[in-house]
Amino acid sequence: GQNIDQPTEMTATEGAIVQINCTYQTSGFNGLFWYQQHAGEAPTFLSYNVLDGLEEKGRFSSFLSRSKGYSYLLLKELQMKDSASYLCAGRGGSIFGAGTRLFVKA
Amino acid sequence: DGGITQSPKYLFRKEGQNVTLSCEQNLNHDAMYWYRQDPGQGLRLIYYSQIVNDFQKGDIAEGYSVSREKKESFPLTVTSAQKNPTAFYLCASSPQGPDREGLAGVGDTQYFGPGTRLTVL
Numbered sequence: 001g002q003n004i005d006q007p008t009e010m011t012a013t014e015g016a017i018v019q020i021n022c023t024y025q026t027s028g029f030n031g032l033f034w035y036q037q038h039a040g041e042a043p044t045f046l047s048y049n050v051l052d053g054l055e056e057k058g059r060f061s062s063f064l065s066r067s068k069g070y071s072y073l074l075l076k077e078l079q080m081k082d083s084a085s086y087l088c089a090g091r092g093g094s095i096f097g098a099g100t101r102l103f104v105k106a
Numbered sequence: 107d108g109g110i111t112q113s114p115k116y117l118f119r120k121e122g123q124n125v126t127l128s129c130e131q132n133l134n135h136d137a138m139y140w141y142r143q144d145p146g147q148g149l150r151l152i153y154y155s156q157i158v159n160d161f162q163k164g165d166i167a168e169g170y171s172v173s174r175e176k177k178e179s180f181p182l183t184v185t186s187a188q189k190n191p192t193a194f195y196l197c198a199s200s201p202q203g204p205d206r207e208g209l210a211g212v213g214d215t216q217y218f219g220p221g222t223r224l225t226v227l
Binding site: 030031032033035041042043044045048050051087089091096097098099 | 141147148149150151196204208209210211212214215216217218219220221
């Protein structure tokens with residue numbers, strides 16, 4: 001089957017580091033994508049992984065373990081503007097997690 | 107500027123009426139997608155297309171129809187058969203289509219339009 005699970009909400013403090021987890025059960029895995037969505041707006045692409053390990057892009061990094069069906073998005077030096085929903089998704093869009101709403105507090 | 111556009115931004119319709127949402131891209135992307143998003147929920151795939159004159163149903167295609175007569179355009183019609191049409195509709199495109207062998211790549215990155223918020227009165 002194909003299913004993606006993420007925590008519903010998280011809260012973190014400005015300047016801190018937060019890790020948003022994503023677990024998936026999918027046959028024929030071929031890549032995992034992360035998107036950011038501010039309230040009322042369209043999602044924007046952040047990162048993707050196809051091989052095990054960490055992909056770093058500035059303040060954002062994404063990690064993948066294919067054997068464990070597990071990924072996470074790491075956000076460093078949190079800013080207030082990082083308050084948004086973070087969606088993980090398989091390739092092709094047919095599998096989108098419900099998203100994790102991140103609240104960054106001062 | 108290249109991008110993907112949707113119109114209108116807000117749309118109101120009376121129950122029982124069909125309505126068509128527009129989606130246009132000038133990114134020269136092969137694949138286009140339609141999603142529905144309900145409040146506090148994730149994205150659910152309605153239809154996608156990987157090439158002109160071809161499209162596939164997603165997870166919630168019932169009550170919707172699409173066409174892909176041009177590479178740049180992928181309009182979505184919400185028919186009266188859709189029981190709960192009030193939602194936020196997002197269109198997206200990607201350079202490559204998803205139904206191919208091998209691992210994903212940068213060509214699978216999806217670019218989203220600004221969305222259309224449909225309300226049925």
